[in-house]
Structure formats: structure tokens, C-alpha cells
Amino acid sequence: GAGVSQSPRYKVTKRGQDVALRCDPISGHVSLYWYRQALGQGPEFLTYFNYEAQQDKSGLPNDRFSAERPEGSISTLTIQRTEQRDSAMYRCASSLVTIGLAAYEQYFGPGTRLTVT
Amino acid sequence: GEDVEQSLFLSVREGDSSVINCTYTDSSSTYLYWYKQEPGAGLQLLTYIFSNMDMKQDQRLTVLLNKKDKHLSLRIADTQTGDSAIYFCASWRTDKLIFGTGTRLQVFP
Numbered sequence: 001g002a003g004v005s006q007s008p009r010y011k012v013t014k015r016g017q018d019v020a021l022r023c024d025p026i027s028g029h030v031s032l033y034w035y036r037q038a039l040g041q042g043p044e045f046l047t048y049f050n051y052e053a054q055q056d057k058s059g060l061p062n063d064r065f066s067a068e069r070p071e072g073s074i075s076t077l078t079i080q081r082t083e084q085r086d087s088a089m090y091r092c093a094s095s096l097v098t099i100g101l102a103a104y105e106q107y108f109g110p111g112t113r114l115t116v117t
Numbered sequence: 118g119e120d121v122e123q124s125l126f127l128s129v130r131e132g133d134s135s136v137i138n139c140t141y142t143d144s145s146s147t148y149l150y151w152y153k154q155e156p157g158a159g160l161q162l163l164t165y166i167f168s169n170m171d172m173k174q175d176q177r178l179t180v181l182l183n184k185k186d187k188h189l190s191l192r193i194a195d196t197q198t199g200d201s202a203i204y205f206c207a208s209w210r211t212d213k214l215i216f217g218t219g220t221r222l223q224v225f226p
Contacts, residue, residue, distance in 0.1 A: 003159070004159065033213070033214075035214075040218070040219075041218055041219075042121070042205050042207070042216030042217050042218050042219055043160070043205075043214070043216050044216070045213040045214065045215070048212065048213065055212065056212055056213070059213070091159070091160065093160075104147075104148045104165065104209055105162060105165070106162065106214060107162060108152075108159040108160040108161075108162075109159050110157070110158060110159045111159060
């Protein structure tokens with residue numbers, strides 16, 4: 001079946017502009033996670049949702065970053081007034097359930113490569 | 118702390134076994150994972166192990182966990198060129214994955 005999809009795959013923006021990154025989880029998956037991966041590093045947690053409720057946003061670096069998942073499916077990560085240090089790969093993952101063994105299986109999308117010039 | 122550490126690079130000959138190592142600091146990690154990252158692709162979940170297990174085998178993959186030493190390893194038997202990728206170790210902490218920096222595996226003929 002279809003996996004996690006993200007769009008755009010590549011985004012180049014000028015410093016100070018706002019960007020919106022989209023994640024479409026695997027159909028039926030209730031939990032959705034956002035991670036950021038700098039070059040040469042592993043992914044770092046940003047935030048996650050169960051259904052439409054944001055459960056943990058402790059990883060968001062500052063208040064320029066926000067995320068929403070209004071209908072419990074597609075999610076958008078928004079970065080306002082982008083800065084060069086925001087350049088990274090932004091990855092989305094989903095899992096089927098919130099409890100039980102399957103809750104621990106996260107499936108990742110291909111990511112959005114953001115470059116801020 | 119929530120550190121997960123890996124060696125950066127491993128080079129093996131095709132057909133040999135590869136062993137990728139990982140250490141973690143958080144003793145309350147309930148699950149430990151191995152993900153594979155190929156260029157242009159997402160992170161692929163390879164396997165994971167519950168913290169009360171010490172070994173898990175899945176075809177060519179064997180995961181060993183030494184909980185006392187907080188050491189995790191991934192052994193790939195009969196390594197193929199298609200196994201060339203970056204391998205990430207990760208631990209489950211509360212409600213998120215904590216990743217290591219990744220080990221780049223290069224397989225040469």
C-alpha cells in the first residue's frame with residue numbers, strides 16, 4: 001500500500017519567508033510525528049499528534065515553528081520568518097495506533113529538504 | 118541524558134558479515150530500533166527489540182542487546198552491495214524516538 005508521503009520534496013526559500021511542509025500519513029494511522037534531520041546527524045524529534053490532538057511539542061525549537069493536524073489525517077509543519085539555521089531535512093512518520101505493540105512502529109516518509117538562502 | 122552513540126563508518130567485503138554497534142545512556146528505553154537510510158529515500162524500519170530480550174533474529178539480521186552495558190548491535194549476514202546505506206540506532210523514550218548519528222556501511226566487491 002501507499003506509504004507516508006511528504007510535499008514538497010525540495011523547498012528553497014529566502015530568509016524571512018514563511019514555509020509550510022505537508023505530511024500525508026499512511027491511511028488509517030492515528031499517530032503522526034515530525035522530526036528534523038541536519039546533515040550528518042540522526043533525526044531529532046519536533047512534535048507529534050494522536051488523531052488531531054498535539055500531544056507533545058517539546059522538540060519545536062522556538063515559536064516560529066508550529067504544526068497542525070486539524071482533521072486527524074494530513075499535517076502541516078509551518079516555519080515562520082525562516083532563518084538559515086532552519087535548513088535541514090524535515091521528516092514525517094506515522095504509526096497505526098497509540099497503544100500496543102504497533103504504537104512503537106514508526107514508518108517514515110521521504111522527507112522535505114528545506115534550504116533557506 | 119538521552120544520548121545514542123554509533124561509530125561513523127564501517128567498510129566490509131561483499132559476502133562477509135557486518136556488525137554495527139550502538140550504545141545508549143537511558144536505561145528506561147523500552148524498545149531499541151535499527152533503521153536504514155538510502156539516498157533519496159525515507160528511513161526504513163529494519164527491526165526492533167524489546168528491552169527485556171537479549172536477541173532477535175530476522176532472516177539475515179541479528180540484533181543483540183546487552184542491557185547491563187546499554188549496548189545494541191546489528192549483525193548483517195552475507196552482506197550485499199544493496200546493504201550499503203546509513204544505519205541508525207534509535208531508542209524509544211516516553212513518546213518519541215531518540216536517534217544516533219548513524220553508521221555509514223560501505224560494501225565493496
